[in-house]
Amino acid sequence: MKKLFTSESVTEGHPDKLCDYISDSILDSYLALDPFARVACETVAGKGEIYITGEITSTAEVNIEEIVRNTIREVGFNDSKTDIDYKTCKIRINLSKQSSDIAMGIDKSLEEKQGEIESVGAGDQGLMFGFACNETEELMPLPISLAHKLAKQLSMVRKQNIIDYIKPDGKVQVTVEYEDNIPVRVDTIVVSTQHKENVDLDTLKKDIKEKVIHKIVPSNLLDENTKYFINPTGRFVIGGPFGDSGLTGRKIIVDTYGGYSRHGGGAFSGKDPTKVDRSASYMARHIAKNIVANGYAKKCEVQLAYAIGVAKPVSVYVDTFGTNTIPEEEIVQKINSNFDLTPTGIINYLDLRKPIYRLTTNYGHFGKDNLSWEKIIKI
Numbered sequence: 001m002k003k004l005f006t007s008e009s010v011t012e013g014h015p016d017k018l019c020d021y022i023s024d025s026i027l028d029s030y031l032a033l034d035p036f037a038r039v040a041c042e043t044v045a046g047k048g049e050i051y052i053t054g055e056i057t058s059t060a061e062v063n064i065e066e067i068v069r070n071t072i073r074e075v076g077f078n079d080s081k082t083d084i085d086y087k088t089c090k091i092r093i094n095l096s097k098q099s100s101d102i103a104m105g106i107d108k109s110l111e112e113k114q115g116e117i118e119s120v121g122a123g124d125q126g127l128m129f130g131f132a133c134n135e136t137e138e139l140m141p142l143p144i145s146l147a148h149k150l151a152k153q154l155s156m157v158r159k160q161n162i163i164d165y166i167k168p169d170g171k172v173q174v175t176v177e178y179e180d181n182i183p184v185r186v187d188t189i190v191v192s193t194q195h196k197e198n199v200d201l202d203t204l205k206k207d208i209k210e211k212v213i214h215k216i217v218p219s220n221l222l223d224e225n226t227k228y229f230i231n232p233t234g235r236f237v238i239g240g241p242f243g244d245s246g247l248t249g250r251k252i253i254v255d256t257y258g259g260y261s262r263h264g265g266g267a268f269s270g271k272d273p274t275k276v277d278r279s280a281s282y283m284a285r286h287i288a289k290n291i292v293a294n295g296y297a298k299k300c301e302v303q304l305a306y307a308i309g310v311a312k313p314v315s316v317y318v319d320t321f322g323t324n325t326i327p328e329e330e331i332v333q334k335i336n337s338n339f340d341l342t343p344t345g346i347i348n349y350l351d352l353r354k355p356i357y358r359l360t361t362n363y364g365h366f367g368k369d370n371l372s373w374e375k376i377i378k379i
Contacts, residue, residue, distance in 0.1 A: 004187055006175040007143035007258025009151040012075050012362045013083075013168020013194065013239065015246025019043035020255075021361045022050065023248045023270030025071045026064060028355035031272070033060035035353035038098045041270035043068075045246035048080055049090040054270065057098040065091050076158070076168040083169065083194070083240030119344035122306035123275040124266075130284025131261035132292040133299040135183055138367035138374070139289050142183040144258025147174045148363040149216045154193055154208075155362075163207050169194035169239030176221075186221045189213055190229045194239035205230040255365050256281070261301050269361055273352035274343055280304045280313075283346045285366050286373040287335055291318075293376045296331055298323035304341060311342035334379055 010017050022043040030037040037058035044051040050068055072086035080088055132139040150172040157163045173190035176183045191208050208230050240246075249267025253259050266277030273279040284302045291300040297320035305315045318331050335341075340349065347353060350372045359370065368374060 001180060003178045003181075004175050005141075005143055005178060005260065006173060006188070007141065007147045007253075007260065008171060008173040008190075009144065009147035009254055009258075009363060010172070010251060011151050011155045011168060011170035011193075013077065013155075013170060014251070015045050015169070015239075015241045015244050016248075016250040017246075017254075017362060018072070018075055018077075018240065019045050019246040019248040020251065020269035021075065021358070022052075022068055022071045024357040024361045025067050026052070026056075026062070027270055027272060028358050029062045029067055030056065030058050030060050031353060031357075032355040033062070034058045037272060038274065039270065039272040040098070040275065041095075041248070043246070043248045043270070045084070045241035047242050048084060048088075049092065050084075050241075051092045051094070053094045054096075055098045056095050064093055064095075077240050080242075082238050083167065083242050119311035119342040120274055120347075121309035121311055122280075122343055123271075123308070124277065125306060125308045126266050126277055126280075127264040127303055127305040128266065128276060128280040128284050129256075129262045129264055130281060130286065130288040130302040130304075131257050131300070132285070132289040133260075134292055136367075138369075139292050140364075140367040141257055141260035143174050143176045144254075144260060144364065145367060146176070146186070146217060147172050147258060148367070150174065150189070150191065150212060152363045153212045153216050154191065157211050162211055165196045165199045165204075167194035167196065167239060169236075169243065183221075185223060186217055186226055188227045188229070189217070190232070192231055192233070192236055194236050194243075195231075197237055201231065201234060257366070262303075264303075268365055269357070273347045273350075276304075276306045276343060276346075279343060279346045279350070279352055280306065280341075282350060282352070282365070282371075282373040283339070283341065286350070286375070287339060289374065290377055290379050291320075291331060294379045296320075296324060296326055296334075296379075300324075300331075302335070311344070313341050316341070338379055 023041045027039045041054040069086045077084045135142045136145045158166045170193040175188035177187045268278045271278045288300045288302045301319045303317040304313045
């Protein structure tokens with residue numbers, strides 16, 4: 001049976017991703033000086049203005065305005081007429097400290113108060129998913145893997161002036177055809193990229209096809225029936241926060257598995273690792289990836305769930321979609337016996353108190369070799 005599945009990715013100039021990048025840049029700046037900083041930093045971007053809000057508790061002093069301007073400049077925005085200018089944009093900062101009611105549950109978990117274990121408590125209740133499958137070398141679904149690589153290539157050709165007329169904002173979408181749950185071809189590719197005024201659309205389409213799409217998508221996945229939609233509106237000059245508002249945490253499906261797997265609903269960027277929305281999602285991916293890498297399944301989804309102020313997860317769930325080589329109950333036993341799933345256990349195991357989060361912001365939080373949760377181990 002044939003099916004089509006679609007995933008999208010965006011460049012770092014997309015207004016939501018700009019906000020994610022600013023939030024993670026602020027987080028990293030605090031963790032570089034204070035590894036135990038509590039950060040929940042939200043960014044809103046609109047026409048000519050950046051608004052920073054949330055809660056930060058730390059011994060460090062950080063120049064947030066400077067970080068914001070440097071991040072916008074790094075992304076490549078410098079034109080207030082078409083996107084945003086890092087030099088002249090207005091920056092408003094409205095930050096408070098973490099609520100004492102929340103802090104008392106994190107500082108000492110319920111189990112530590114009862115003398116059972118030493119661990120911080122989960123920073124909030126919630127459910128987190130991790131996923132892996134054998135469709136790609138990085139054990140990610142093929143649609144989101146291709147979408148991320150295309151979006152990254154789109155940024156690269158801009159930064160290296162290979163295509164000198166495109167600008168930072170951009171989006172990519174890839175539709176893959178599956179036959180009996182195996183990816184066989186790419187059915188549709190959509191690329192929309194911000195560009196300078198008076199660019200010939202036919203030239204843009206030709207350049208994107210030659211220098212972005214054909215450089216990334218394997219030729220054996222493309223055929224005469226593959227459809228291409230490149231800047232289908234015909235014009236994309238106004239972009240970034242001028243074209244649309246941006247908000248931290250609005251691209252959670254881009255950040256994870258492109259909709260191929262379930263999502264617990266929590267965003268990642270701007271949150272320190274005591275927030276299990278982030279750290280437990282990274283751990284769930286690590287576990288799912290290694291279940292597949294160790295040959296226990298071809299496809300695996302792991303769910304972890306937590307209660308605020310409690311260290312141990314309230315549930316651990318595994319679904320291998322009928323691809324398992326050993327019983328799922330045995331896989332759960334392996335998880336419980338091999339991994340400490342308390343927030344402190346996850347933070348220590350994955351070494352999450354370092355300023356590593358700017359590396360995660362763009363082109364997905366999973367499937368990158370340089371991140372600790374992507375390491376393959378023997379279970």
